[in-house]
Amino acid sequence: MLQLENITKSFGGVKALRGVTLDVRAGEIHALLGENGAGKSTLMKVISGAHQPDSGSIVMNGETIVHNDPHTAQRHGISIIYQEFSLVPGLSVAENIYLGKNTSKWMQWQKINQQASGLIQSLGFEIDVTRQVSALSVAEQQVVEIAKALTTDVRLLILDEPSAVLGTQEVQKLFSLLRNLRDNGVAIIYISHHLDELQTLSDRITVLKDGKTVATIQTGTADKDQLVNLMVGRELSQMYPPKPATRLFDEQIEISDLASKNASTPLSFAVRRGEILGIGGLVGAGRTEALENLFGLHGKVGTRISTGCYTYQPSSPRKAIQQGWGMVPEDRKRYGGLLSLSIAQNISIANLAQVSNRWGFIDPRKEEQVTRTLIDRLQVKLGAKDDPLSSLSGGNQQKVILAKWLNRDLKVLLIDEPTRGVDVGARAGIYRIIQDLADQGVYVLMVSSDMEELMGLSDRILVLRDGRLQGVLERADFTEENILKLAIAST
């Protein structure tokens, strides 16, 4: 139904696509795999008509497209759902679904609501279509986004990292929805970093590397290691750094009365120095809130922290930082980075005292020197040194945000979803940095929704459900089943 032949596309001097060949059939889920920068997004934009290819041919439904634009793509039934949703938060579900598609001038509320409701039900979900989109969970928004796409006669649906924001259960629901669509003859292109997902969901997998198609294979004919190999030319087993043979430190921090989502049951647990304590659970289990409260982001909420020598109650980020705590938040764009500021400015922001004199004047040379050291240490790949943070890839942005804390005497690192939106190649680098920190005696608390990452990197895993501590797993007991058993309510 869609054939791409030798597509190339350059931006300035950069060749984003150097010859992509892709064949998508009706009624299949076709996974597209590749590191960030492999050309997936550019390819999607070529298909949806946002970009014109420099050369190569696009054939849709047997018709050669000479000039592709969004309108032509739509006419051919191509619909794309981006990572950032295109919903209007202030409008209701039904309004969003039918936005711009009204045939009559007046809103026929009853009819619109009925149709929208029917559509959502046909997808196997229950959402009150009169609710505002802003009040929905991310998973529900995803469903609305898909419903919106389905109001047109969609024959090819493209999803860009749809599961990145979803918890395990929600991913399962999304998958059954996609399988349903496939069985009705819709072709689906599914972009993701999650190899496990692709292997359960897709029918065929195309691997892109450096703007070229490396291979298209039948799902199941290659295992994970082979897929990673195709993507980066590296084995998966090298992804996670080795753990030290023995415990390097004896101390631990006792955390008690950590306010959780469920105020009646505060959390108490201990973190050992030099370990990476993973925090697992479903989306909404209160993992992020736990980190935020530890960092004092919501003021004083009664949490007590005691080490061997002192006790401390988190009350504000500033206090936490003075105690040697650092936090890398989940959503880089919203909370983590100063995207319009330079890399150096992002790194020095948490410790301006270090690069300034006693009257508060910043010494640019000192700032540059500090930055340079950290950039080298973390192997951040960057263009010009004054480029804004936004010019870096996700993985390198994350390294810069980590670097900001390494610039201080870091004692405890709170890190939320360390590799969300980070490509496989850069992940290994970030994992090594985190492990190194732990080996140097930093207490690391890490929240992750990525099971593989959680098990690969943690020394122990603490599982939360509805803000309650469900159990702590030792490394020997790490299996996906064990974690899920604790994370999902057993009735």
Added chain:
Amino acid sequence: MKDKILKYDTLIIFLLLLIISSVVSPSFLTGENISNLLRQNAPIGLVSLGMLLVILTGGIDLSVGSIVAFAGVAFALLSYEVYFGAGFILVLIGGILIGATSGYLVAFRRITPFIATLALMTIVRGLAYLLSKGAPITVGSHSSAILYLGTGTILGVPVSAIILFVIFGLAYVMLRYHVFGRHIIAVGSNEEAVRLSGISVERTKFLVYTIAGFLTALAGLMTVGRTGVGTPNIGVGLELDAIAAVVIGGASLMGGKGSVVNTLLGVLILGMIGNIMNLMDVTAYMQQVVKGLIIIVAVLFQKNK
């Protein structure tokens, strides 16, 4: 080459205008006219600088025009009660307090800057009318030293222009090399990230509005200094001129992006347009149209970046 042009776009607009002005009017590039131009635009320059700082944090300050009027009226009234120096300082303190009020509402009470400063704009304008009973007040002869601020010169350069340049220089250094300046820019770029870095967003915002209040009160004193009269209805719409200058200087109203040098150029660009059209006897009504067009052109130019 193209990058260079875009990088210095405000400067290029400024130079183009300078050349055009010199060509179309022989009296433009005379010492007297340039002095006059600087003297006229020094107050709006100070106001624009305060506005820039506020805009850098992602805020806006609509109360500046009212503060200028209030400062003038208050100084004129005080000139009959206290010594010149005391009046001068009291007025500056008044500006600081008004700015601090805006800052408190925005930073600590989380009122949208537009709304908070809109309220202050109305209140302070009302106070200016109340104090003056609606009529202009001439500054008392004890305090005629204020005229030096508005009309005096040192080695032929207007005092107000010297103050303007010195303060802009200080602001430049502050934003580029001082921790506080870094805080201001960072808050505008991503408030949450700044909070997570242990910096008080509230304190930064509060101080920025306070500084704007101070600079605006100083601008008000300069304005009185030009005429020797405190007028309650002066400075209406001044906030819009200041915003225009800042925007022509390439700042983003979303915060985090803006430059001291370019804001000064923005002020001078707007000033020159007024000046040259006065020299050419273009009506004030037409001037407004042209100013608006220049804003559109400047911003479109920057959009292409």
